[in-house]
Amino acid sequence: MPRQVLKGTAMKVGDNISTDHIIPGRFAHLRSNLPELAEHVLEDAMPGFAPWARELSLRSEGKPVLVAGKNLGLGSSREHAPLVIKMSGVGAILAESVARIFFRNAINQGLPVLLCDTGRIADGDELEINLADGTVVDSTSGVTVECSRIPPVMSAILDEGGLIPYIQRHGDFKL
Amino acid sequence: MGKTLAEKILSLKSRGDVKAGDIVVSDVDLVFVQDTTGPLTVRQFKETGCEAPARARQTILFLDHAAPSPGKELANDHDFLRRFAQETGCLVSEVGEGVCHQLVAEQFANPADVIVGADSHTVTAGGLGAFATGMGSSDIAAAMALGKTWFRVPETFRVELSGSFRWMVFAKDLMLYLIGRIGADGANYKALEFGGTSLKRTGIPERLTMANMAVEAGAKVGLFPSDKITRDFLTDHGRANRYTPLHPDAGADYERVISIALDRLEPMLSLPHTVDNVSPVTEAKGVKVQQAFIGTCTNGRLEDLAVAAGILRGKKRHPDTRLLIAPASRQVLARAIEEGHIASLVDAGATLLPPGCAACCGIHQGVPADGEVCLSTANRNFEGRMGNPAAMIYLASPATVAASAIRGEITDPREAI
Numbered sequence: 318m319p320r321q322v323l324k325g326t327a328m329k330v331g332d333n334i335s336t337d338h339i340i341p342g343r344f345a346h347l348r349s350n351l352p353e354l355a356e357h358v359l360e361d362a363m364p365g366f367a368p369w370a371r372e373l374s375l376r377s378e379g380k381p382v383l384v385a386g387k388n389l390g391l392g393s394s395r396e397h398a399p400l401v402i403k404m405s406g407v408g409a410i411l412a413e414s415v416a417r418i419f420f421r422n423a424i425n426q427g428l429p430v431l432l433c434d435t436g437r438i439a440d441g442d443e444l445e446i447n448l449a450d451g452t453v454v455d456s457t458s459g460v461t462v463e464c465s466r467i468p469p470v471m472s473a474i475l476d477e478g479g480l481i482p483y484i485q486r487h488g489d490f491k492l
Numbered sequence: 493m494g495k496t497l498a499e500k501i502l503s504l505k506s507r508g509d510v511k512a513g514d515i516v517v518s519d520v521d522l523v524f525v526q527d528t529t530g531p532l533t534v535r536q537f538k539e540t541g542c543e544a545p546a547r548a549r550q551t552i553l554f555l556d557h558a559a560p561s562p563g564k565e566l567a568n569d570h571d572f573l574r575r576f577a578q579e580t581g582c583l584v585s586e587v588g589e590g591v592c593h594q595l596v597a598e599q600f601a602n603p604a605d606v607i608v609g610a611d612s613h614t615v616t617a618g619g620l621g622a623f624a625t626g627m628g629s630s631d632i633a634a635a636m637a638l639g640k641t642w643f644r645v646p647e648t649f650r651v652e653l654s655g656s657f658r659w660m661v662f663a664k665d666l667m668l669y670l671i672g673r674i675g676a677d678g679a680n681y682k683a684l685e686f687g688g689t690s691l692k693r694t695g696i697p698e699r700l701t702m703a704n705m706a707v708e709a710g711a712k713v714g715l716f717p718s719d720k721i722t723r724d725f726l727t728d729h730g731r732a733n734r735y736t737p738l739h740p741d742a743g744a745d746y747e748r749v750i751s752i753a754l755d756r757l758e759p760m761l762s763l764p765h766t767v768d769n770v771s772p773v774t775e776a777k778g779v780k781v782q783q784a785f786i787g788t789c790t791n792g793r794l795e796d797l798a799v800a801a802g803i804l805r806g807k808k809r810h811p812d813t814r815l816l817i818a819p820a821s822r823q824v825l826a827r828a829i830e831e832g833h834i835a836s837l838v839d840a841g842a843t844l845l846p847p848g849c850a851a852c853c854g855i856h857q858g859v860p861a862d863g864e865v866c867l868s869t870a871n872r873n874f875e876g877r878m879g880n881p882a883a884m885i886y887l888a889s890p891a892t893v894a895a896s897a898i899r900g901e902i903t904d905p906r907e908a909i
Contacts, residue, residue, distance in 0.1 A: 333676065333766055335872075335874040335875070335877075337854070337872070337874040337875065337876045337877045338874070338875060338876065341854055341876040341877070341879070341881070342528075342853040342854030342855050342876075342877065342878075342879060343854050343855070343859070343876070343879045343880075345528045345557065345558060345566065345853075345854075345855045346558075346562075346563050346565035346566050346855075347565065348528055348531060348532065348569070349531050349532075349565065349568070349569055349572070350565070361875060361876050361881045387677065388676060388677040388680070388710070391676060391677065391710070391874075392612065392872060392874060393611075393612050394529060394609075394610055394611055394612040394614075394626040394627055394628050395528065395529055395628070396529070396532060396610075396628030396629040396630060397532065399628075400532075414677060414680065416677065416680065416710060417680055417681050417710060417712055418612055418626055418627060418628060421627065421628060421631060422627075422628035422630070422631075425628060425630035425631060426630070468644070470515050470642065470644075479630065480630040480631065480633075480634055481536050481539050481540060481630055481633065481634075484540045484634050484637065484638070485539070485540060485541060489638060490517045490634075490638070490640070490641075490642050492515055492517060492642055
């Protein structure tokens with residue numbers, strides 16, 4: 318892992334946040350203008366997400382952590398969804414469960430996704446995520462939450478910072 | 493131990509003896525992107541350092557989501573994809589040819605193929621027995637570069653179908669029922685494998701609709717075995733030589749078996765804002781509909797337009813209900829013209845849109861207003877899906893949408909004839 322411990326402030330969203338919430342079709346014309354696209358990330362689910370994520374990045378030492386409920390990222394295969402979440406400054410994602418394509422896409426973008434009981438984390442809590450042992454310490458509440466581990470094959474991709482850097486380095490799938 | 497369809501195909505394509513849970517590197521027979529995922533994929537492909545796709549002629553760039561382009565940015569994205577195709581020998585499916593998934597079924601997909609597309613409804617080709625799944629642009633860029641990808645071999649939910657649909661009940665109603673029963677994440681990471689005695693009466697168009705919606709339960713693939721119906725379809729589409737027998741083994745290991753008697757189903761509806769928010773049409777009758785949309789990779793095929801035309805023939809859409817029709821492909825449009833369906837629909841007051849994704853994905857061609865209800869034959873009703881988060885999207889079969897367009901409100905198609 319490039320960085321074993323990530324710190325940041327929880328930004329909480331609910332269940333069933335679809336890729337149409339994260340980056341809806343009405344912004345399809347901005348998909349080749351990623352900085353502009355990223356300004357609209359999650360705005361239908363949580364208005365003001367992008368500026369708030371920026372503010373949190375400046376305010377604390379870590380990067381904001383997107384904390385979601387069930388079935389995060391259901392819907393489209395658009396990798397722009399985790400990409401603009403990452404561009405907004407988010408350093409990691411915690412969710413109760415995550416849709417299949419979104420999970421792969423986030424890891425392929427070098428954005429860690431850990432599954433855990435996110436009901437125990439409140440919006441604005443300060444978190445310390447240990448990727449190696451799969452725990453999240455909520456330093457605001459003092460609670461420690463156990464996460465499921467990232468599967469080894471995805472961990473190997475994450476270690477390289479995503480799938481494209483992985484391919485650049487290995488030239489093939491070395492699983 | 494017997495093998496499921498997913499285990500069989502991935503064993504073949506990874507040249508191994510694999511079972512659910514294994515990680516495999518699989519050959520890929522077809523790779524594709526569409527116009528809203530393609531530009532990012534192409535940029536990532538270029539970053540891999542590869543000069544050219546591993547198999548350019550099996551790499552297709554579909555211009556379907558924003559076709560014809562509604563603005564200069566998307567026009568430039570189309571131009572970018574066309575240039576990449578000229579440089580590398582990849583194929584372009586032009587504006588007006590139709591939705592990628594319909595064209596993959598008409599022209600490319602075969603039993604036991606592995607197909608990956610930068611679009612979640614790539615699963616559609618499972619109707620022809622292809623292990624077909626949607627991926628993001630990094631994975632598709634890697635598959636373009638290497639001609640292969642990695643998979644975790646999925647566990648399988650067997651969907652065992654018996655009996656026949658009753659009048660005015662269709663494959664779409666079955667899928668809405670199934671997704672309502674197991675939930676929008678009920679089959680997350682799993683393969684859905686369809687089987688049972690009903691398959692001998694289930695045509696390819698219905699199989700494509702069913703496979704298409706597998707992803708709305710979270711599934712990685714929606715798979716059908718191959719049979720005479722598959723072979724006849726391939727023969728009709730000039731690929732008789734690509735037929736391969738494909739069946740799960742007796743004794744295959746299924747994580748779950750879901751049995752559904754088709755003759756017990758009724759017309760179903762998905763209510764805003766998740767696909768698994770399902771009820772029988774009868775329980776939501778009377779909801780006013782401002783826009784009725786028939787089309788998409790789920791229900792824009794000839795058989796769908798024929799059902800809608802049969803209901804609308806000689807009738808008129810309700811004056812307060814706009815009726816939009818988008819055939820899934822040029823071939824669908826041509827045949828629907830030949831068979832008189834388009835004339836019936838247009839006479840009934842329908843607006844004919846070009847073959848493509850049209851109003852489904854919120855880019856253009858039918859964005860609903862604040863507070864409006866759109867009743868659609870598409871596969872998704874997420875908040876904001878059709879371009880306006882303040883609109884409500886209901887999903888139903890073409891028959892239910894056509895019947896509702898006449899009355900201007902959600903209508904049981906059994907009552908509109």
